[in-house]
Amino acid sequence: MSPAFDDRKQEAYGSFCNYVIDAKVSKDVLFSELNLDDILSEDENLLKFVGSDPMKKALMKHAMRLVYMTLVVIDEERRCFEDQGLPPARPYIPGAF
Numbered sequence: 643m644s645p646a647f648d649d650r651k652q653e654a655y656g657s658f659c660n661y662v663i664d665a666k667v668s669k670d671v672l673f674s675e676l677n678l679d680d681i682l683s684e685d686e687n688l689l690k691f692v693g694s695d696p697m698k699k700a701l702m703k704h705a706m707r708l709v710y711m712t713l714v715v716i717d718e719e720r721r722c723f724e725d726q727g728l729p730p731a732r733p734y735i736p737g738a739f
Contacts, residue, residue: 654691658702661685662709673710678703 661681665671678699682689692698723729 654688666713
């Protein structure tokens with residue numbers, strides 16, 4: 643593991659991502675209903691990592707949006723291909739497939 647991303651950060655971000663994924667996939671929560679302070683209050687490791695640093699909070703809000711929107715895109719792509727009966731999309735890499 644590189645020093646830039648130590649175990650503490652990995653644990654904090656991992657639980658954070660799991661929370662956002664669970665909210666989107668299992669509970670079908672809208673992004674506007676997600677609240678970073680709620681996530682921080684449920685995860686002691688993440689709260690210690692972020693603390694009261696406004697820069698870290700801003701980055702976590704952005705990360706929350708990124709994880710959520712990635713899930714939206716994956717779901718929309720899956721539905722498009724299922725509707726047309728096409729196989730899942732793959733990147734165009736000549737000779738790779």
